[in-house]
Amino acid sequence: MKKIIIFGGIALALIAVLIWFGKKNSASPVKYETEKAFKATIVKKTVATGKVIPLEEVEIKPQIAGIIDKIVVEEGALVKVGDLLATVRVVPNEQSLTSAKGRINSIQIQLSNAKTQYNRNKNLFDKGVISRTAFEASELTYNQFKNDLRNAQNDYQIIKKGSAGSSGANTNIRATASGMVVEIPVKKGYQVVETNGFNAGTTIATIADMTKMIFEGKVDESEVGKLIKDSDLEVSLGAIENKKFPAKLTFIAPKGTEEAGAVQFKIKADVSLDDDYFIRAGYSANAEIILEKKDSVLSIKEALLRFDKKSEEPYVEVKTGEDKFEKKIVKLGTSDGVNVEVLEGVTKDDDIKIWNKASKDKEDTNNN
Template sequence: MKKQQLLRNRKSLLIAIPILLLGIALLVSFFIFREKAVEVTTEKSFRKEVVHVVTATGKIEPETEVAISPDVSGEIIELPVKDGQQVRKGDLLFKIQPDVYINQVEQSMAQLNLAKAQSLEAKSRKIKAEDDFRKASLLFREKLISQTDFLAAKTNADAARASFEASSYAIEQYRSLYDQNQDRMRKTFIRAPIDGTIIKLNSKTGERVVGTGQFPGTEVLGLANLDSMQVEVEVNENDIVNVRKGNPVAITVDAFGDRIFRGVVHEISNSAISQAAGTQEEVTNFSVKIRILNHMRLLKPGMSATADIESIRVKNALVVPIQSVTVRTPQGKKAARKEDKEPSEKQTREIESIEGVFIAKNGKAAFRKVTTGTADNTHIIVLSGLKAGEDVVSGSYTAITSLLYDGCSIKTPKR
């Protein structure tokens, strides 16, 4: 009897041991091969005012800047201004030696007077020739002179009239030359065309300068109105469509640290500025000029500045963090995971087909298709597919872009 009991116990033991080993193996496999939860951070979707900012860099410059070059050539004999000096419109900037131009005026005056004297003489000859012709006409009608004498008188009268008319044209010619030489002499005195400040002075007293003519002359100095300043920036072609005249601008200048200067867009170029044209690195920008409103004469031409142009402003917009928006496969298919095999080009096009966010709910990540709008530096507007107050996965970047998929387990750090 004891022997049978021992055999039954041994048989039960032989059956229980494999079952126990199988259970242990299944338990170990569960812990080893079970899906690990992806650690993420979340933020609630909420509403706020979104301001889309276009950032560009450029240089401070005056709105009105004039390069002063003389119209006539010669030696500078007076230069009463200094760099940085303020001048009023009409003030003398510099004077060129006028002796040559004075001589030209006197010479043209003499030629004009000579032409006037010659015109008086021609007028006298004309009057006498016309009187002789009148008398010859009377005598010819009475047949007291021959036809030859009549024609001679007529020819003399015509020649005298032509000579007088020519002398009148000569007076106009020499008067024009006289006026031109007088104008050149006046231009030896170069005066300020606007109220402003001397921002550069390139020449000194005693230097010879070349006047403007068929070629650029010598730029003696630069004059600018520093009461009206602007910053000229280049905006990329993708952003220029959002920039409008009147857009408010926040401007920071390197020399003034974090101080904000306020401005407004007042001019947008219609022609593009291309860099590295014809290459893969080609960039197309457009020039935008921004009037600075509160510079208080602190800014100087040439300073480096950064302009944040407020192009679009949307109030009470539903937003999520920018990094929360990603792309995934059509609903029902898993996205490519980090440990998966590298997808083919065709599979990649299928995978990156839907824009959406991951919603955190009950320890799971649910992919939600959304439609997005404009963005600011931190958040992007969600136009459809989401409600305010929902928990949206906001990090990490690796988790959002590659690890998460619809229905995967997630965990959030304890707060």
């Protein structure tokens, strides 16, 4: 009896499976929705990352070595040419100071001897014993030593105090350009080195014109060839949301640099500022650059495309009848990542298959 029940259950299960397969095979084939080509403006863009910096920056450096004695301005202050920024206290070099003092003593000895000869020759000249030429020669030597002594004394004062007079011209650090003080990398007590032919010197302050800002960024080598000087850009700042600043491309580097295995080219663009926003130097920024633009061209969505496995040519399937589609090879133009220009292969009247999207009728059938 148990065997009859078991075999009967298996038979019923087989009948149910056969009925299910029969219904599935009799179901209508999948119906795909279609979409037509359309006219669109295709804009291909690239994004360059970088920062916003002042067009003009001037580094202020001392004319003499020493120690910062006082800083009279703060970062963010507006200054004009000639304004005092800081003062430097000179710490003289002992060897140079000793050498300058020794030179003074040597010239004083020579001057004393020249003065004695000058006075002697003057008395002789007044008595008519020597010629005017001999007297003038001694007078010239005497005057030269007096001048040498003044120069030696001035050199000594410069080494000792940084200035030959009382004005302190070398120890007073003044602005050489008008603008905003954007950086003061030193503090009171810092030791600084003067700028000369062998040393760049210590930067005491950096002054920039904050009314003229530029975007400085980098683009990949695959896109730099498509850039055109004087092109329009839109610059977005990380510190200012929902605001784009117009800019004009002014510079494209003729030489690239390799970074992380890719060659990058520096670009610069003049940024048009908005008076409602204060742009600080060094803000991180992204610049959208239009590489190519096509107005009102025949386009389709890129999601409609497929690529041949052998030839890798792009194609779409165009509806030719009820649930029937024909493969059409297409020639493509500019793409913006969503829509792509179609040069050949389809017309605006063709119904193009939407891949992997069944019709609503099919969905209703499945629900029933």
